[in-house]
Amino acid sequence: MDFLEYIESHRDANLNELKEFLRIPSISTKTEHRADIARTARWVADRLREAGFANAEVVPTKLHPLVLADSLEAPGAPTILFYGHYDVQPADPLEFWTSPAFEPAVRDGKLYGRGTADDKGQVHIHLKALEALRKSQGKLPINIKVIIEGEEEVGSVSLWDFVARNKERLKADALVVSDTSMLAPGVPSVTYGLRGLNYYQVEVKGPAQDLHSGTFGGAVPNPITILAEAIAKLHDKNFRVTVPGFYDAVVALSAKERKALRSLPWKESDFRKMVGAPGLCGEKGFSTVERIWCRPTLELNGIWGGYSGEGSKTVIPSKAFAKISTRLVPNQNPAKIAKQVERHIRKLLPKTVHCKFEVLSTGKPWVAPFTHPIFRNAIQALQKGFGKKAVFIREGGSIPFVTQMHDTFKVPCVLIGFGLPDENAHAPDEHILLENYFSGIKSIAIFYSDLAQI
Numbered sequence: 001m002d003f004l005e006y007i008e009s010h011r012d013a014n015l016n017e018l019k020e021f022l023r024i025p026s027i028s029t030k031t032e033h034r035a036d037i038a039r040t041a042r043w044v045a046d047r048l049r050e051a052g053f054a055n056a057e058v059v060p061t062k063l064h065p066l067v068l069a070d071s072l073e074a075p076g077a078p079t080i081l082f083y084g085h086y087d088v089q090p091a092d093p094l095e096f097w098t099s100p101a102f103e104p105a106v107r108d109g110k111l112y113g114r115g116t117a118d119d120k121g122q123v124h125i126h127l128k129a130l131e132a133l134r135k136s137q138g139k140l141p142i143n144i145k146v147i148i149e150g151e152e153e154v155g156s157v158s159l160w161d162f163v164a165r166n167k168e169r170l171k172a173d174a175l176v177v178s179d180t181s182m183l184a185p186g187v188p189s190v191t192y193g194l195r196g197l198n199y200y201q202v203e204v205k206g207p208a209q210d211l212h213s214g215t216f217g218g219a220v221p222n223p224i225t226i227l228a229e230a231i232a233k234l235h236d237k238n239f240r241v242t243v244p245g246f247y248d249a250v251v252a253l254s255a256k257e258r259k260a261l262r263s264l265p266w267k268e269s270d271f272r273k274m275v276g277a278p279g280l281c282g283e284k285g286f287s288t289v290e291r292i293w294c295r296p297t298l299e300l301n302g303i304w305g306g307y308s309g310e311g312s313k314t315v316i317p318s319k320a321f322a323k324i325s326t327r328l329v330p331n332q333n334p335a336k337i338a339k340q341v342e343r344h345i346r347k348l349l350p351k352t353v354h355c356k357f358e359v360l361s362t363g364k365p366w367v368a369p370f371t372h373p374i375f376r377n378a379i380q381a382l383q384k385g386f387g388k389k390a391v392f393i394r395e396g397g398s399i400p401f402v403t404q405m406h407d408t409f410k411v412p413c414v415l416i417g418f419g420l421p422d423e424n425a426h427a428p429d430e431h432i433l434l435e436n437y438f439s440g441i442k443s444i445a446i447f448y449s450d451l452a453q454i
């Protein structure tokens with residue numbers, strides 16, 4: 001049997017096995033799920049062993065374990081490092097799920113459940129492609145190293161350390177990742193750029209404790225008003241970030257790239273429908289695609305303080321808080337941007353309040369030319385697997401490991417995503433199109449198989 005027939009005959013078995021993977025609530029941010037995380041790591045290692053990776057192992061770290069394996073039996077063929085993550089985001093708010101987050105269900109050609117698109121479903125695509133190649137041919141046509149982590153959704157902290165101390169073990173000719181999206185249904189895509197991410201928390205403190213707003217209101221600083229005023233000044237009327245120096249290092253888009261982005265099969269009206277807002281807005285002088293993929297931004301992720309329960313409570317709160325993030329593009333330096341953002345926010349606040357500014361995480365952007373022959377290979381494999389034209393895209397999200405591998409080994413990073421932007425990653429009713437899951441397995445098997453020749 002050739003590997004494509006093997007894949008075709010294992011459709012049901014593969015889908016059932018993916019459901020098993022999805023049922024384990026491997027939420028990396030919550031301590032109460034540590035045992036589930038450990039169970040998921042073992043589950044992945046077991047599946048790798050079944051796929052012929054005899055040395056698959058679970059490697060403990062300070063936080064969540066890594067799963068590692070390799071198969072190096074193809075002399076002369078390239079060595080690929082495959083990376084993915086088995087951890088998922090929390091399922092909250094639970095009440096908005098049509099079917100429970102950890103009870104995968106098929107509706108309308110889509111598989112619903114936390115982790116279907118980000119990233120268990122996409123990791124499973126590789127596991128099943130590799131298994132098909134091994135089972136139908138007796139051995140793999142390429143050399144492959146596998147690293148699947150459990151901390152991506154909390155910043156890949158342990159991975160940093162591991163990569164620094166295990167360079168030889170991870171060294172490869174290229175990195176392959178499936179943790180991104182396709183441009184649109186029927187448009188298989190290879191992603192050549194991601195934005196970096198810095199995350200901050202701001203605490204503004206006025207009075208030493210909460211105060212009666214009748215007794216004190218009018219004569220004391222209200223931290224909510226003061227924080228809101230500062231936040232309102234972080235963008236100007238053209239939606240540009242006002243932090244001094246924020247754009248200084250940003251590399252301008254070339255005319256050639258702008259033209260390529262303009263000619264992608266992407267419709268602004270579909271995007272607006274997907275967003276569901278009455279209108280769109282963003283930095284003046286740039287198209288929507290440029291704004292979400294290629295331009296740096298500053299976003300408010302949360303703001304709280306004072307009373308927000310039922311009814312009224314007359315109070316001047318002692319503190320107000322905000323969670324803020326910046327998405328970064330080449331050549332912005334995350335550490336420098338963090339300092340600039342802190343300095344600017346402190347400057348915007350009056351002397352009547354104290355400010356605590358925390359940098360929760362930083363991460364560099366990644367954009368790379370797709371000149372290496374492996375990219376042509378990826379496009380061709382997608383075209384065969386999907387029977388559709390494949391395109392090169394950038395994306396606005398962040399994957400810390402990609403930047404780290406690119407910086408450490410200077411190898412091509414091939415990001416082949418099988419999700420879709422409207423599949424509710426991190427949100428209720430996350431799902432993956434079954435067609436993309438099945439065509440994904442075929443495409444990846446073709447990709448790895450054809451790589452033997454380059």
Ligand code: BES
Binds near residue numbers: 119153181395396398
């Ligand atoms: N798979 C995503 C990254 C992604 C999202 C790539 C959208 C392309 C398009 C990843 O799991 C993720 O959610 N990353 C976080 C950052 C991380 C450090 C928590 C993100 O982008 O917010």
Ligand code: MN
Binds near residue numbers: 085118119152179
């Ligand atoms: Mn992901």
Ligand code: MN
Binds near residue numbers: 089118153425
């Ligand atoms: Mn994610």
